[in-house]
Amino acid sequence: MSEAPWLTIIGLGEDGPEGLCAASRSALEAAEIIIGPARHLSLIAPNSAQRITWPVPFAEGIEQVLTLRGRRVVVLTSGDPFWFGAGTLLARALQPGEWRAFPGRSTFSLAAARMGWPLETTGCFGLHAAPLSRLRPQLAPKVRLIVLLRDGGAVAQLASYLVEQGFARSVMTVLEALAGPRERMTKMRADAVPDMVFAHPVCVALEVAGDGAVLTRSSGRDDDWFETDGQITKLPVRALTLSALAPRPFEHLWDIGGGSGSIGIEWLLSDPSLSATVIEPRADRVGRITANAARLGVDRLKVVQGKAPTALEELSPPDVVFIGGGLSAGMLDWLTARLPAGTRIVANAVTLESEALLVQTHARLGGALMRVEIASVAPIGPKRGWKSAYPITQWSGTL
Incomplete structure (x- = not known):
């Protein structure tokens, strides 16, 4: 019979050991060392185990746990350790067979049970350390969200954010210390938060309401979402470009010549598993891209200041590349020589010279070549007429 794992991860609720299964209780009784936040440690009765309070910053706790390898160790976490919890980070740092986990009731499940909301259609967010x-x-x-917050003070900050975004009529139900003796529910509107103190642990069940701008689900969001100095892939071309990039789960994008960052940002908005790096030579645009990404909720966008292909040398390899600026024969040669087979590349060209380069690339590497001409209505004196934008030539191919 294989040896039992030395580390046990236990999801503990506000009701303490009463909510634990028999296996979790046995692990606590047999533990030599119990490590967890001070609040969790206070919920379990004293025993012979050494107790260690999880340090700040959080990463130091992972390192400390690893030094205890070979002893019987229990790590206490909140609710389900694998839903915005420490379990994922611990499992990543350990080998299979070194650990086991006994999840508790997640705060999301408890909040949904109190509200009567279906979890499968309710957005769940852990914003303990996220904007x-x-x-x-x-x-x-009509959107319903359950949001975990770092502390009681963050409730007012969430309300202010909703008001700023035009959703002042949103209904917030603040849920404190769910399933414990201190449990409390307080209902309010975002623009009418009472003058009261909310206790940690706290989450908010949010029913969104108001006249704020809505970020559409389809690619090709309105240009007004992006701060820009004029260097931006405009809405219709951006929609076509995202379609050509064809994001798939867990893929990584290089967006070369970021401009306003609209392509990289919309790529990330397609799916939470996606990642992207924008390469932009100008410092002012780097700052603008970073601000755009943060405002639109994809602060995970990585922005690198530098000029391709030199700036690409140290980057993790991509699954997909978009060339929106700085297109040259040298850059294409670098990409085709350095990137692995299967990498997809999409390039847009406006000038005759860059268009000729894409025509040559299509003849050499195959793929798809498309020319897009777009016109929009504009005034002509007292009447209206079609005003054409510069035509765009797009090449897309797979190495």
Whole structure:
């Protein structure tokens, strides 16, 4: 019979050991060392185990746990350790067979049970250490969200954020210390938060309402969402470009010549598993891209200041590359020589010289070549007429 894992991860609720299964209780009784936040440690009765309070910053706790390898160790976490919890980070640092986990009731499940909401259609967000702007893509009337917050003070900050975004009529139900003796529920509107103190642990069940701008689900969001100095892939071309990039789960994008960052940002908005790096030579645009990404809830966008292909040397390899600026024969040669087979590349060209380069690339590497001409209505004196934008030539191919 194989040896039992030395580390046990236990999800503990506000009701303490009463909510634990028999296996969790046995692990606590047999533990030599119990490590967890001070609040969790206070919920279990004293025993012979050494107790260690989880340190700040959080990463130091992972390192400390690893030094205890070989002893019987229990790590206490909140609710379900694998839903915005420490379990994922611990499992990543350990080998299979070294650990086991006994999840408790997640705060999301408890909150949904109190509200009577179906979890499968309710957005769940852990914002203990993440900005409130992560919610921005979700803000639309009738949307329901359950949001975990770092402390009671963050309730007022969430309300202020909703008001700023035009969703002042949103209904917030603040749920404190769910399933414990201190449990309390308080209902309010975002623009009418009472003068009261909310206790940790706290979450908010949010019903979004108001007239704020809604970020659409389809690619090709309105240009007004992006701060820009004029260097931006405009809405219709951006929609076509995202379609050509064809994001798939867990893929990584290089967006070369970021401009306003609209392509990289919309790529990330397609799916939470996606990642992206924008390469932009100008410092002012780097700052603008970073601000755009943060405001639209995709602060995970990585922005690198530098000129391709030199700036690409140290980057993790991509699954997909978009060339929106700085297109040259040298750059294409670098990409085709360095990137692995299967990498997809999409390039847009406006000038005759860059268009000729894409025509040559299509003849050499195959793929798809498309020319797009777009016209929009504009005034002609007292009447209206079609005003054409510069035609765009797009090449897309797979190495």
